[in-house]
Structure formats: structure tokens, C-alpha cells
Amino acid sequence: MDLQRDTEHTLLADSAERMLSENYDFSARHGSPADQGDDAAWADDMWRQFAELGWLALPFAEEDGGLGAGMVEISILTEAFGRNMVVEPYITTVVLCGGLVAAIGTPEQRAETLPAIGEGALRIAFMGGAAGDISVDAAPSGDGYVLSGARKSVIDAPMAGRLLVPARIGEGIGVFMIDCDATGVTLRPHRTLDGGRAADVELTGVNVGRAQMLGGLEDASDAIEAAIDRTIAALSADAVGAMAKLVEETVEYTKTREQFGKPISKFQVLAHRLVDMKVSEEEARAVTTLAVLSADAPASKRRRAVSSAKSKVGRCARFVGQNAIQTHGAIGTTADLTIGSYAKRLMVYEASYGSTARHAELYAAIIADPDTAGAGLLLSPAA
Amino acid sequence: MDLNLAPEDVAFAEEVRTFIDANLPDATRRAMTLTTAFLNEPELGYEWHKLLHKKGWSVPSWPDEWGGPGWTPVQKYIFDLESARAGAPVYNGQGSRMVGPVLMHFGTDEQKNKYLPSICSGEDHWCQGYSEPGSGSDLASLKTKAVADGDDYIINGQKIWTSFAHKSNCMFALVRTSTEGKRQEGITFILLDMDLPGITIRPIIGNGGDHEFNEVFFDDVRVPQSGRVGEENKGWDVAKYLLEFERGGALVAGRVRAQFAKVVRLIRDRGLIDDAHIRIRMAEIGADLDTMEMVDIRVLSDLQSGANPGAISSMLKMRWSSIRQEVSELALDAAGEDILKWEPERPLYDALQLPPDEEELLGIAPRYLNFRAYTILGGTNEIQAEILGKRVLGL
Numbered sequence A: 001m002d003l004q005r006d007t008e009h010t011l012l013a014d015s016a017e018r019m020l021s022e023n024y025d026f027s028a029r030h031g032s033p034a035d036q037g038d039d040a041a042w043a044d045d046m047w048r049q050f051a052e053l054g055w056l057a058l059p060f061a062e063e064d065g066g067l068g069a070g071m072v073e074i075s076i077l078t079e080a081f082g083r084n085m086v087v088e089p090y091i092t093t094v095v096l097c098g099g100l101v102a103a104i105g106t107p108e109q110r111a112e113t114l115p116a117i118g119e120g121a122l123r124i125a126f127m128g129g130a131a132g133d134i135s136v137d138a139a140p141s142g143d144g145y146v147l148s149g150a151r152k153s154v155i156d157a158p159m160a161g162r163l164l165v166p167a168r169i170g171e172g173i174g175v176f177m178i179d180c181d182a183t184g185v186t187l188r189p190h191r192t193l194d195g196g197r198a199a200d201v202e203l204t205g206v207n208v209g210r211a212q213m214l215g216g217l218e219d220a221s222d223a224i225e226a227a228i229d230r231t232i233a234a235l236s237a238d239a240v241g242a243m244a245k246l247v248e249e250t251v252e253y254t255k256t257r258e259q260f261g262k263p264i265s266k267f268q269v270l271a272h273r274l275v276d277m278k279v280s281e282e283e284a285r286a287v288t289t290l291a292v293l294s295a296d297a298p299a300s301k302r303r304r305a306v307s308s309a310k311s312k313v314g315r316c317a318r319f320v321g322q323n324a325i326q327t328h329g330a331i332g333t334t335a336d337l338t339i340g341s342y343a344k345r346l347m348v349y350e351a352s353y354g355s356t357a358r359h360a361e362l363y364a365a366i367i368a369d370p371d372t373a374g375a376g377l378l379l380s381p382a383a
Numbered sequence B: 001m002d003l004n005l006a007p008e009d010v011a012f013a014e015e016v017r018t019f020i021d022a023n024l025p026d027a028t029r030r031a032m033t034l035t036t037a038f039l040n041e042p043e044l045g046y047e048w049h050k051l052l053h054k055k056g057w058s059v060p061s062w063p064d065e066w067g068g069p070g071w072t073p074v075q076k077y078i079f080d081l082e083s084a085r086a087g088a089p090v091y092n093g094q095g096s097r098m099v100g101p102v103l104m105h106f107g108t109d110e111q112k113n114k115y116l117p118s119i120c121s122g123e124d125h126w127c128q129g130y131s132e133p134g135s136g137s138d139l140a141s142l143k144t145k146a147v148a149d150g151d152d153y154i155i156n157g158q159k160i161w162t163s164f165a166h167k168s169n170c171m172f173a174l175v176r177t178s179t180e181g182k183r184q185e186g187i188t189f190i191l192l193d194m195d196l197p198g199i200t201i202r203p204i205i206g207n208g209g210d211h212e213f214n215e216v217f218f219d220d221v222r223v224p225q226s227g228r229v230g231e232e233n234k235g236w237d238v239a240k241y242l243l244e245f246e247r248g249g250a251l252v253a254g255r256v257r258a259q260f261a262k263v264v265r266l267i268r269d270r271g272l273i274d275d276a277h278i279r280i281r282m283a284e285i286g287a288d289l290d291t292m293e294m295v296d297i298r299v300l301s302d303l304q305s306g307a308n309p310g311a312i313s314s315m316l317k318m319r320w321s322s323i324r325q326e327v328s329e330l331a332l333d334a335a336g337e338d339i340l341k342w343e344p345e346r347p348l349y350d351a352l353q354l355p356p357d358e359e360e361l362l363g364i365a366p367r368y369l370n371f372r373a374y375t376i377l378g379g380t381n382e383i384q385a386e387i388l389g390k391r392v393l394g395l
């Protein structure tokens, strides 16, 4: 048992925070709502820097051209992304899609994909949502399959060269890797609530060969679920970063804004609300650590930790987002302050890969067994 | 970073569990299940404490010099966790977790030799005389007066909410020895025997039906000055030091876990597992529990590596007390109209002779009522918020 960051962790956290707070211009990256720009080009320069820093190769094995880091390192990075409102497609490309290829790809698929991701030459979006939420069918055809289906708001798709498509094959779910410009693929790009990019994607009779099916598996459900759980752990750390920033900015604001002849932080009802926000942030951080440290555990343990975290972080996120706005007064409701953007980022967190309510339900099903409910995190009676 | 215990700690947990399984009587487990007060009766704890004492485990956080087992922070945590989860009673935390550490730090050799061994063995039972009718959260306003007279103090005044004063033979108290200067600088920390002439104890019955706390009146009570801990008028520093030992995370975590598992079973048994309200509350409270356990473990990891956990104890107090209440509230909701039947006698385990599921139902409403105290005692949650606001947010 050890929850201390080691020197390398601290170095990574510090360098990520320094690089992003110095170089990452939030308003330039998010653009004005009217600016529809070239989505792919828009991501390139920052992405190259991420590659140079080794961030894009962080979790991959050395034989796949990676640095062999784990979820702890990923979460340190994504927490910094949350603090600085990074909208680059890191989590989808590296954690989710890269992670899935690393987990079940054939040696050829890994060799062809992972080094390219690590070098910044390839970005991949995921045409699926929460585990089990599948919107594409794969019909056998000759040596391969034909994919058809549609999905709204495929996050990061406009910035990606490829899509990973989870698709129903009979009872199973296979994962196919296709090019975004393959015949039969239509992308309708749009902006997302938090300043990112997504596309409504339609697949009409897209022909794929068996070589495009990850690991040659006709049922990769377990691996998909695991990859999504890792994604949720990384996103939760991102949400913690956003919450930390919201709490800091709100505390700062109450110390400078004066009404009735004194800083509003001196009103006890606000002081206690700020404390509750800080406590929520710390709670979110604690349960995110649980998800991060359980991301590679056996499925039962991992599922419990991740749905516990997603449901709890979601509640904390909503509380912090709402109260950051309330505590700022009218200015808090405008698009002029970054707190509004952080609140939006937290709304996206809540809606992604299974809502707060959905994960509360998944978690309820797990702890409906009293033995599981009674098992502590450090030691369970059965351990 | 990881959540895995070292092999020797896993073995230690196994040893603790085996000991408890082999030695904790079923009657005691039942009594703990039917305990409705926020602390179990001292008599129940004393029997268990004696067994632990024989094993050398009665004062887990003490150094071996004074009869402690010399455990690491992780071992202490495991011991508390396993004890609480198994439903082992507690005994006299006011002695072993409060006044004991204070004596080790501030006490004279004479005081240490006089008091520590009988805290370790459990022969002495201590109570805490801080609160007064006019002094609760604002403790420094306390008025109970001690006037020096030869080798003694003569004490007059009143304490209130004194838990188990009626079952204690010793008290540590804060008394006023000066009204000059800052209020905090006129307070003295004193140890006294409860059988001294002039002390009167009056019970206060809680809304949950239990007799736990009391009023304690002092009427010209002559207390030897040799019972003073630290210097005269420096008692506030002693009291502040003591506060650091009120944390006790693992005991809470283990107990709340066990109670939560029981409520989940109750929910299932009563066919409420698909009730939308109950189910969502169950999930929320479960996730809250996971969360706070992680905060506990982080504090433990800090202690283990020599880092300072910082001002986190106020957060632990705030959240754990609320979660305990939420668990008791979930039980209340699950029990429905079965809470209507009220058994006035206490302790319930002596009053009842019913099948287990029926008698457990009778504890739910009293426990819900008594547990309202968690967010009040030991510094209310509003006061904890004041502390966090100042120390953590600089408000």
C-alpha cells in the first residue's frame, strides 16, 4: 500500500503543468463559437509537442515503441489536461483506442498502429460509448464483413485519421479499424459543449477485411469494457483537475469581490460552501485514485472501483460546477470567465461513457451483494 | 502507487482475524449488533479489553514501553479495521486514545506511573469533562472554576454531556484558573477521581432511549494539584494536543462498512433492492464509503512514509460522521413502518429475546436518532468547516 507520488511522478506532474500553463492558450485552442476552421490542422502543432514530450507513447510497451508507463502516469497527465482545458484528442487516441490495440491487437496491428500513435502521426477516434452501447452491425461477407450503422457525436473524430468501430457480430462484439476516408464513411463534424470537436458518423456498407478486425476476435467485449474503464479512470483525473481549478478560482474571487463593505469570503454561508466544494474536490481525487489503481485489476474489482468513481466524481463535479457559478454571481453566468468553460467540461465528463446515474446503477448491482458491500478496499474478508 | 498490502501485513491481518474469530463471544457480537448508543456499554468492552490485554493488544497506538504492541501505522489501521468489522466492542477511548497520549507527552513520571498501567489494563475508566452548559463549540469560554488552596484546587461549577461519567472512576477536565488576559490562557488541564466528595452526577437520557451522557456538578471539590497536567493556565495547549488523537479513522471505516453491509442485507431481505429510491441511495452511500476509505488510506500512506497528512482530520470528521448518519437513515427507510415498535429498555440486548431479524429491527430507529450526535460531538461539522476554511482555503 503506497499512495505517495514518487520523484518521477512529481517531475511528470510539474513538467506537464508548466508546459501547459505556459504554452497552452485556452481561448486560441477553443476558438470562437463561429470559427469552424480546419479541425485536423487545428490539432497538429500542439500534438507534435505532445509527441516530442513522449506523452503520446507513454502507456505503450517498449516493444511497441512506448515508454511502458501505467495508469498512474496517465492520470497525472490527464489531471493537468483538465486543469488547462486541453481539448486535444489524447484520451480517445492514446488511452482508449491505443489501449485497445495494445491489449488485443495482433502483432501486425500493434506494429502498424502504436508507434505511429506515439510519434504523433496517427490519431484514432472511437465510434462507441459506454460498454455495451453499440450502434454498428458487422455482417459477414466473403472473407470479411460489411459495417453499417450510425453514431452521433463521435468525440475527436474530425481530428482523427481512423476510427475504431465496435460492431455487433451475431452475439459477439468485434472491433474494426477503418480509415475515416474509406468508402461508405461519412463524417459530419461539429463542436462539442466543452470546445472540443466531434462528428456524427455514418457507415453505409463499409467493406472491411479480417485483418482490420482487432486481434481477429469475433467477441472482444471484455477488452472493450476494460479499455473503457481505463478511459473513465483517465477522464476522472481530468475532471479532478477541472474541479481543482474551479475551486481555486472561486476561492480567489471571493477574497477579492467586496459587498457590504467586506470580501464576500467573510460571509460564513459562502465560506462553508467553499469548504464543501474543496471537500468534493478531495473526494473526487480520492475515489479517482481508486479507479486508477484498480484499472488493471481483475474485472470484478475493476468494475466496482470504476463505477464507484464515475458515479461519485459525477456528483462532485455537478456540485462544484454549480456552486462555482452561484458564488460568482452574474459574472459566473457569462462566457467571459473560464469558470463557465470548466463547468462545461464537467458536464461533458458526466455525459461520457455512461452517465452518473448509469454508473450508480451499475455500482448498485455490484454492491447488492452484502459481502461485496462489506468488503473494504485494503483488505476484504476473503482476501 | 498501489493498494496492495505487504505480505507481512496480510499475514498480520490474518493473525488479527483469527484471534478475533476464536475469542470474540457470540453473545458480545449480538450485543454489538443491538447496541444503539454511539458507544457500546463499558461493561461489554471491558471483558474484551481484558482478553486483549492478556494478548498485549489492549492499547494499539501505545509504544511498548507502556504496554503497547509497538505496531506500525499500517498494523494499527489493520487492527482497528478488523476489530470494527468483526463487531468487537471498544473500551474507554477517552483513556487509551485521549488522556493516555497526553500523559505520555505532558505528564510527570509520577502521573505516568500512576495512570498509564491501569488504562492499559482497563481497570480505570476515564471520562472527558470539557463541555459546559454555556460552553460548547466555544469551549474557551468555560467557567468551572479551580482555586488553589494549599496543595489542592477547590473546584466549583458544572460539566455537561459527559459520556459515561456514571461508569467512570477518573475524569480529565478543563477548568478555569484565571480570568485575566486571553480566555485560552486561564485554563488548566486536571485529572481527578470521580468519587471525590462534592461531585454529583445526573443522567441525561438521549432521544434514542440510551443513557450515555450526564451532567456533572462540582461543589467545593478538593482535588490535589498533583493531578494537574502541564503548567497552570497552559491547559489549552494540552487540550489542543489531545485533539490530534481524536481522529481514529479505521475504527470508523470498519464499523460503517459492517453496518452498511447489514443494511444492504436488510434491503434485500425486505425485497427493496429494486426500489428506485433505496437503490440509488445505496449506490451513493456505497461510493461515499469507498471514497472516504481512500482518504483514510491516503492518510495512512502519508503516516507510513513520514509525510504530514495536514488539515485532513476535519474533512475526515465531517464526511465520516455524515456517512454514518446516511447509513442509519438508509436502514430507517428500508425498515418502513417496522420502526413503529419501540422497546424502551436499554441495553436492547438485555431487554430482548427475539429472533435475530426481529430484534435487529428494534435497533434501527434508536440508532438513527442517536447517530444524529455524530455531526455534533467532538466539534460540530460547522466548526470543522470553520477550521477547514481557515487552514486549507485561507478564508
Ligand SMILES: Cc1cc2nc3c(=O)[nH]c(=O)nc-3n(C[C@H](O)[C@H](O)[C@H](O)COP(=O)(O)OP(=O)(O)OC[C@H]3O[C@@H](n4cnc5c(N)ncnc54)[C@H](O)[C@@H]3O)c2cc1C
Residues within 6 Å of the ligand: B038, B127, B128, B129, B130, B131, B135, B136, B137, B138, B160, B161, B162, B163, B164, B212, B213, B373, B376, B377, B378, B379, B380, B381, B382, B383, B386
Ligand atoms: C453523544 C455526545 C457525547 C458527548 N460527549 C462529551 C463528553 O464526553 N465530554 C464533553 O466534554 N463533551 C461531550 N459532548 C459535547 C460536545 O463536545 C458538544 O456538544 C459540542 O462541542 C457542541 O457544543 P454544543 O452542543 O453546546 O453546541 P453549540 O456550540 O451550542 O452549537 C449549536 C449549533 O450552533 C453551531 N455553531 C456554533 N458555533 C458556530 C460558529 N462559530 N459558526 C457556525 N455555527 C456554529 C453548531 O455547529 C451547532 O449546530 C458530547 C456530545 C454528544 C452529542
